[in-house]
Amino acid sequence: MKRYHPRSRSFDLLSAYDWFIPGWIDFLWIGITLLTGVILALFATLSLTKAGFAPIYIQLISYPLMFIPTMLLASSFSRRNLFRGEPRPMDRNENWNAASVLTAVAGMLALAFLCDPVTLLLPPMPENLLNAMKMLGEGPLWASLLCTCVFAPFFEEWLCRGIVLRGLLGKTGALWAIPVSAVFFALIHANLWQGIPAFLTGLFLGYVYWKTGSLKTTMLMHAANNLASVLVMRIPGWEEAETFYELFPVKAWYWLAFAGAAVVFVLAVKFTGGKNIPRETETA
Numbered sequence: 001m002k003r004y005h006p007r008s009r010s011f012d013l014l015s016a017y018d019w020f021i022p023g024w025i026d027f028l029w030i031g032i033t034l035l036t037g038v039i040l041a042l043f044a045t046l047s048l049t050k051a052g053f054a055p056i057y058i059q060l061i062s063y064p065l066m067f068i069p070t071m072l073l074a075s076s077f078s079r080r081n082l083f084r085g086e087p088r089p090m091d092r093n094e095n096w097n098a099a100s101v102l103t104a105v106a107g108m109l110a111l112a113f114l115c116d117p118v119t120l121l122l123p124p125m126p127e128n129l130l131n132a133m134k135m136l137g138e139g140p141l142w143a144s145l146l147c148t149c150v151f152a153p154f155f156e157e158w159l160c161r162g163i164v165l166r167g168l169l170g171k172t173g174a175l176w177a178i179p180v181s182a183v184f185f186a187l188i189h190a191n192l193w194q195g196i197p198a199f200l201t202g203l204f205l206g207y208v209y210w211k212t213g214s215l216k217t218t219m220l221m222h223a224a225n226n227l228a229s230v231l232v233m234r235i236p237g238w239e240e241a242e243t244f245y246e247l248f249p250v251k252a253w254y255w256l257a258f259a260g261a262a263v264v265f266v267l268a269v270k271f272t273g274g275k276n277i278p279r280e281t282e283t284a
Contacts, residue, residue: 107268
């Protein structure tokens, strides 16, 4: 078997995990470490709240804590496997180009709009969740952007696509791996109002990752989606809206925009290119 020499690729933050391709038992450890991270984040939140920190600053500290134990686990396992055959790159650069990224981002923004009718079918958002969402629109813009457009895309894509989906694609076909990883993506949002849109967008994010193997692309897609949400919440008169439907004074305009978004999304799916990530049994 051909050995992969670690110096043949820059050992950056993402390639440091290339040698950790989770097996079924590893997924159990991922769940345990993620639960440990949630407990750490909860403890930090309670402590910082008692100390008088503003909610947005607490989020900047507690949110990354949720993922630290899992990242340490993955790093440890990756180092252990460093010289045990070839890795499966977490981020493949050969499919990274401006056209592919712009196509995927356009599809992501279109899909966010297409999820709106699903949101309309849900009951009103609970007050505590609504207040948490408003926090991102009322705090300092830099803090909101850092939390939603940097931390969330990096940590969630690293975990849901880079670790979970990549591991599943090594064991099963995309038809199973992508929906399962999307369910996992929905569950970490821990509420129905974010979870359902997260599942739908997770399917597209998973599809793009399967087609391109580019984690940087899915991170940018995720960041663009969150950036649009933050900016919409900061437009005067729009901050109280829970759906795009509420923002259109003429409902015919809404459905025209919906049709346009559907066309953009279909084209994005069609023209998202690259070499599919193969199953482990298909690799040489």
